[in-house]
Amino acid sequence: MNIFERLMQLDRRWVFLFLAIVCVAAYAADFEVPIVVEPEVRAIFQFIDTLPKGSVVFVPMDYDPGSMAELHPMTYAIVEQCWRKEMKVLITALSQNGPGMADQAIRDIVDSMKVPKTYNGVSYPAREIVNGVDYAFLGYKPFPAIVILGMGQNFRLPFPLDYYGTPLDSLPMMRNIRNYSDIACAINISGTNATDWWISYGQGRFGFPLAIGVTGVSTAQYYPYLGSRQIFGIMGGMLGAAEYEELADNPGNAKDAMRVQLSAHLVIIAFVIMGNIGFFATRRKRKRGQAEGGR
């Protein structure tokens, strides 16, 4: 029995063992996965990165805890980037079970802003983020389509009060913000079909720059909008989130999981290739054997 035959008859448990060891090791290890950033993610990062201080970035978080694992990392990276750059962030949560989770996320990011950090070689001092000055969280209202249209007229129409019950005009940040024409861009991070409305009702009608972050499963269906330039960027699932974390130099959960994902994928591909090498090697032998037998 030569090595190829052994390869062909390898007990699957070696595959399991190898995969398990690699996954656990990748989970425990602290190596960096090179993440190749695709242009559609880079576009979002650069758009935000080049905005002047004090611009308003609108981040509608239209997802619920079900798709938290994939979408939370995007929110964390983008919102922190905005605050480090001293921009203002406007947040809504147009998914019914989302507002509580969004509120928690905001608190988390506010906490992480309290320590100084260095991103991409630039040191940022610690900052105290103040509700109403640096961000406004508007909360949830039903019927996303109407809400999106209404905000195009005036944010005060669907949201006379913010999530915490303060009238919008009492928030210093909102004094100069009337509708979409006062925001720099909108990054819709969504696990529902609200993305469709953001594209057709929001961007389609009011023409503000829109980028989206969606779950891995629905990524493929939104690529056509990139081609038609209705959105300027797209982040798809864990991979998109990891790419953004890479760009922002702010590694989080997505990049962590990507280590395991990538290792697992590599192991599987390696095994497939090994199987094929073994298959072809033994096939040549088999054929030769047959030919000899024929003679």
Add this chain to the structure above:
Amino acid sequence: MRHKLKLVLVLVLCAWTTAAAQTDTVLIDPVSAAPVLPPPLPVTNLQAQDTDNDHGHAITLTWEKSADDGAGRNSVLAYEIFRWFPFQMDVVDALRKSVSETRDAVRAFRIDLPRAEHALRELREDPGKLRTLRFNVARPDDSTFQLTADYAIRALEDTIAFIREHGPILKNRIKPLQQDLEKALAELPQAYADYPRDGEWRSLGKALVGSTSYTNTGAKESTDKDFIPDYTDLYYRVEAITVDESIRSEAVTVGPVQSRGQWFHAGRVPVLGFVLMFFVFTLTFVQMAKKGANLYVRPLSGIEAVDDAIGRATEMGRPILYLLGLGDATQVSTIASFSVLGRVAKRVAEYQTSIIVPCYDPVVMAVAQEVVKSSYLDAGRSDDYKQESVFFVTNYQFAYVAAVNGIMLRERPATNIYMGKFMAESLLLAETGTLAGSIQIAGTDEIAQIPFFIVACDYTLIGEELYAASAYLGREPVLLGSLKAQDWAKVVIMAVALIGMLGTALGWPAFAQLLQVTG
């Protein structure tokens, strides 16, 4: 109970004040208030009619856009729709509410009473248990108030006495209340007919800017909040509204209009057409087959493997494992799987080997038992039939998989046959089966799972082949005839698709529209 009423009052008050506060904010909005808009022009040609192809209880409004929508001053944000409600509807609502609240209260009493009694007994035994008390005791609205055991005992006694006293009374009130409700409902048509006396306009909702129709779909149950009575005169009105909701066009009114249910759904004619076509095809080919026409069917390797697999099981002296999938007995894929099971079980009986059928659903199990039993009967070996070979495992996806995996590794079946509806567990089952060294034949119509079966099984019936399997295995001319009908239906579908596609491309969309199913 008293504190509950108080709570309700406070809640209502809160809701009202918040609502009031919100309206105020909109009105003093400094940014939008700057230029005062002139009211937009109203809609024109407003019409109302019964919604087509439904069970009634719905009205469709159509109109032509306001001149200020998308053109003119472009100030319209939405159209607000109103319907005229007689005050009798409020009476109905109130009665409906009190019926359901009374019922809820009676229900709550049934849960609260044993809990309160238990808490009381505990507190009397040991006042220290006050801290772990699970029962909510009514407390005065006083921030300085401190809950003491004595107070709690008194409050609990009050509660229990209250429930004991009022529970039966409330219970007896349900029936009279219900009779009142029925009476009030009977008076509704007259109340609607009294338009415009004793009623008012109420907002139903908004149609987005640019839209020219709105469907007011109500509930058909008279106990529902959104009930719209059939054969009753209804009146509607539409107003165009702007950013500032207080600035709106003048109202356009329409009515009376009545809703009613239809006896035929015109939008579903294409479906009926296809079903009838299929019906005719099936009958024709079945008749032809009965008369003895020679019907060719191309070989399917998965089907041919079934016989070999049963033979192999007999040689090895090991059983055959047959899985019907996760579907319940109303699902067609499961029904198709029953037919295949019948064929397989008959061969199994003839070869005198054994079959194991773990089931996911009790009804599926019952049917499978009947199927296997009659197959044994057909094969003339009804004595060999063991009812225990078809059994229920559990109705929880991965628990079922865990148990079946265990069976595969312990019973070591020579052949595993998977037919029916499979979800994410397909690969778990098929890989374990390979590990146990079984020959595996799968057939499913779940597109997402076909790849996994193809990869892990020896033979896979893809999609439609599952439904043909029974006819293939049975080789009865009647069933082969219906395969022929399926093929002809495919020819028709391909022809229609081609004509429709070319027609749409060449600017003749009528054909495609004709086949469009609506509703």
Add this chain to the structure above:
Amino acid sequence: MMKQQIPRLIVLVFGSFLLFQFFVPHESSEWIYEFLLDWNIIIGVFALAVGIWSLFNVHVEKIKIRKFGWKYSYVTVIGFVGMVTFGLTAQNGQEWGWFFPFLAAVVLTVLMIVQAGASKGNALLFLGAAAFFALAAAVIAWLDTTWSFYFQTAVPLQSFMFRRMFDNVLVSLHATMFSLLAFFIASAAYRAFRARNVMASLLLIAALVVMSRFNPYLEPIFGEQVSRLSNWLMNVPNLAAQRAVIMGVGLGMVATALKVVLGIERNYMGKG
């Protein structure tokens, strides 16, 4: 006649009614439709008793013939009885009182019944023991007030033990069983993705391309073509394949259902 013709007639009547009901939107046809759907639910609930009977039979049989792994059958029985008990009781306060002795008594009762079914001769002894434990359980249930039975309200579904059992045990088992797929997908790919012939090669290549989309090491070599190709594979050939399968399956389903309703296919229902 009773055994075969009447069931077939029932299928024909109900089947054709529901076939035409689809085209009649009127309220009265809808009323019957909803009522019939309720029938199915109710029959399903009653059938559950048959299913549980079968479950118990299988395990009693296993214990009786001392089949390989018969001891584990007790685990299943205890698990089932425990979950049912948790699903019908709820605490009245914080304390447990005699709940766990009660639980033990109930479990022992059922185990004794199982043992009686599995025993060869001294069944009466076990039945007596079962009666004793059942009595003990009844007495505890009668006297203990720290918890009560809830047969008619869904309170127990939110009770401590039921929720904890579900959240920690069932969900853990479920998620872990599901996650085994990560390994099985690897071993299946290793074993089956071999370029034996054209079809296997196409399967293999398409899968590898889509999987490489997540691989950063390939990107510098092929540029963004890999991700575009994988998108294309998901949106073009995959869509075409889905269409073909869906339409074929639709026809197969209609054909099968029609054969059942018309009585051409009779294999699904017993004979004799």
Add this chain to the structure above:
Amino acid sequence: MDYTTFLWTTAGAFLTLCIFSFLYKDNPFYKFAEHLFAGLSAGYFAMILWHNGLIPKLMYDRLDDGNWYFLWLDSSKPWYLIPALLGILMWARFSKKYQWVSRFPLAMYIGIGAGMAIPLEMRARVNEQLSAMMRSIDWSHFFGMNGFNLLDTMSGLSQLIVFIGAICGLVYFFFSKAHTGVFGGMAKFGIWILMIGFGASFGFTVMARVSLFINRMQFLDQRWIKSALATTAPWWYEVVLYLVAVVVVAYVAWELAAFLRRKKNPETNQVG
């Protein structure tokens, strides 16, 4: 983390490890977890059906005055007695002799399913897909922005491939015609498209399945190990953790010894 939560989490973690041990082979730990899972889930399902199926469908909703009746007599919907009676007929299965009586409710069950499926599946799977196919090609995309770019999913060429692929896929499913000549060529192209689509779908699923495993690792690490080793945790949390670890290590060692022993005398070599 309070101690009840910790113990429940430990139970979940232990069962997680039990299930993972299946990857090596069928073993007592897996058998225990499997049988527990089966029993608990059957009980869980029975209770859900009881509280959400039987009681609301047969008892609760049918009561109009808040009273609880036996068998819905005297309630305003007495006709619900029919399905209840049919359900009771299911219990004829308990008797070997009168089992056939249960065919009446079963026939109804299947008749309803089959009849309902005919128009519904015809619409959802055939008519809707057909409409989508007829509109699937936008000819302007051949000449407009995308041209013949194969990798663009919106290009006219891609749309044409979807259409032709679906048609050829349907051709593959022909049963009554041999796959020869032009027809055979179309069928071949059809099955190729199917295979490419299935391969892509397989590759796409890998990431999701690996995520499930990552999720389980995170559960074990973050929810269980980290909470046991936390500085605020009582000392015995750690002991519990190590106890489970000892069990795992002991089992692994035992299996390793068995493996080595088998290697020495290969005649007793057995898989699984």
